[in-house]
Amino acid sequence: MENFFIGVKEWLIGFFGLGDFLKLMTTHDYGQFLTWKGITALIGPIIPFLLLFEIIRMLLYRRFKLVDYRISFFSLVLNSLVGRVISIGMVSICIGLFAKFAPFSLEITWYGLIYGYVVWEFGHFIYHYLGHKIRLFWCLHSTHHAPETMNLSVNFAHFFLEAPYADLIRTSVCILLGVSPALLFLIMFIDGVWGSFIHIGENISKDGRFGFLNKIILTPSHHRVHHAKNPLYMDTNFCNLLPIWDHVFKTYQEEDKSIKIEYGITRVMKKNSFLDAYFGEFVVLAQDVWNAPGLKNKFLYIVMPPGWSHTKAHKTAKVVRSEYLQAQQSA
Numbered sequence: 001m002e003n004f005f006i007g008v009k010e011w012l013i014g015f016f017g018l019g020d021f022l023k024l025m026t027t028h029d030y031g032q033f034l035t036w037k038g039i040t041a042l043i044g045p046i047i048p049f050l051l052l053f054e055i056i057r058m059l060l061y062r063r064f065k066l067v068d069y070r071i072s073f074f075s076l077v078l079n080s081l082v083g084r085v086i087s088i089g090m091v092s093i094c095i096g097l098f099a100k101f102a103p104f105s106l107e108i109t110w111y112g113l114i115y116g117y118v119v120w121e122f123g124h125f126i127y128h129y130l131g132h133k134i135r136l137f138w139c140l141h142s143t144h145h146a147p148e149t150m151n152l153s154v155n156f157a158h159f160f161l162e163a164p165y166a167d168l169i170r171t172s173v174c175i176l177l178g179v180s181p182a183l184l185f186l187i188m189f190i191d192g193v194w195g196s197f198i199h200i201g202e203n204i205s206k207d208g209r210f211g212f213l214n215k216i217i218l219t220p221s222h223h224r225v226h227h228a229k230n231p232l233y234m235d236t237n238f239c240n241l242l243p244i245w246d247h248v249f250k251t252y253q254e255e256d257k258s259i260k261i262e263y264g265i266t267r268v269m270k271k272n273s274f275l276d277a278y279f280g281e282f283v284v285l286a287q288d289v290w291n292a293p294g295l296k297n298k299f300l301y302i303v304m305p306p307g308w309s310h311t312k313a314h315k316t317a318k319v320v321r322s323e324y325l326q327a328q329q330s331a
């Protein structure tokens, strides 16, 4: 029993990212909080505590609904068991494999950070774009899009194999294009904090655009658009902090405040079912492959975008969005 409580305590310290913070506190050398390690120890717990703050606020306002958090928390438990370990392994493997092919290696400097971030966003764009455009990868990514409300817990809604797949692409791109491992870890840290922050719910920041910043960086408003299933918003805003590649590849979309965002995926889901959010897309893909005539069609279902059909009655995001835009134009 005692072991159980120690286990719970350690999990909580891990969840809130308090390990380094507590270690520094016990040394009583508070000057260390001004070092890099100290700063990360202070920033790390921000998102988990914001999430706690969000839940407490909702409880106070009696708006807290457990179902809004269910898919995310079940995913969190499963991921913290397996996903994290595989993902860290994947980063080390990619660095080991590709570092020798890098034409140069930029360390942590101001220009290195800018260059590295642009490269990182490129890797992120590739991983994220493929996650929406290749049906098999959508099976991995759709768990993150399944929640039908937006709040910080959505950060935890991920299929456990998604992080290793994302890191395989992002790490390889960065290392091959000359980002040093130290610089890469710095960028991963910034990206992790910002990538979590953009999931804040409307109860913390109603507008989510942060004024003029909305023109320069990717804000919670942009990411809400990304999580929306409204036709105008489908498959837009794939970036994380700098929306450069969304501008380059024409997937940038600002929020239209006259349209009410509908969060979630277009497939009819079993209401708030964790199992459906986690495995549902695999099940429907398997059904489509099984029912498709001929080997070629079976294969195409796996690699074509979600919504592709062998009958040519495609319902892909591209089709739905352009039909919507056409209707808007002729209206």
Ligand SMILES: [Zn+2]
Pocket: 128, 131, 132, 141, 145, 226
């Ligand atoms: Zn996505």
Ligand SMILES: [Zn+2]
Pocket: 144, 154, 199, 223, 227
């Ligand atoms: Zn997201």
